[in-house]
Amino acid sequence: MSAALTFEVLRALKPFTEQHVAENAICHAGLTTMEECSRCGQILRARAVHQKVTAQLAIADQVTYAVAMRRNDLHACTAIERRWDLFGENPETVSVGLAAAAAGRDHLAAVAAHLNPEVTS
Numbered sequence: 001m002s003a004a005l006t007f008e009v010l011r012a013l014k015p016f017t018e019q020h021v022a023e024n025a026i027c028h029a030g031l032t033t034m035e036e037c038s039r040c041g042q043i044l045r046a047r048a049v050h051q052k053v054t055a056q057l058a059i060a061d062q063v064t065y066a067v068a069m070r071r072n073d074l075h076a077c078t079a080i081e082r083r084w085d086l087f088g089e090n091p092e093t094v095s096v097g098l099a100a101a102a103a104g105r106d107h108l109a110a111v112a113a114h115l116n117p118e119v120t121s
């Protein structure tokens with residue numbers, strides 16, 4: 001699967017991963033764990049897969065971006081920047097975002113903190 005297609009799948013999955021899951025929800029009353037719940041279990045598994053695949057894609061994009069920068073391959077660089085909603089940012093900032101995503105963190109929050117350290121610290 002291409003990185004672009006993988007990212008499309010992640011975007012499609014994202015709203016499902018953001019569904020509310022609460023320890024005391026009625027849907028899994030009587031079950032031992034939320035993972036056993038037919039609703040919450042699916043959401044929790046989707047979140048885990050989403051996080052894992054996002055991190056793997058970010059790791060791959062870090063390498064591709066570095067190589068593209070060295071080759072002055074603007075097309076490859078902008079494709080990655082657009083994929084991560086970082087188009088127009090400087091390469092250092094894009095790298096901060098990709099590193100955060102590769103570590104399983106919110107890349108846009110990491111970029112915001114990088115660009116405005118006094119606001120978020």
Ligand SMILES: [Zn+2]
Nearest residue numbers: 027028037040
């Ligand atoms: Zn449930």
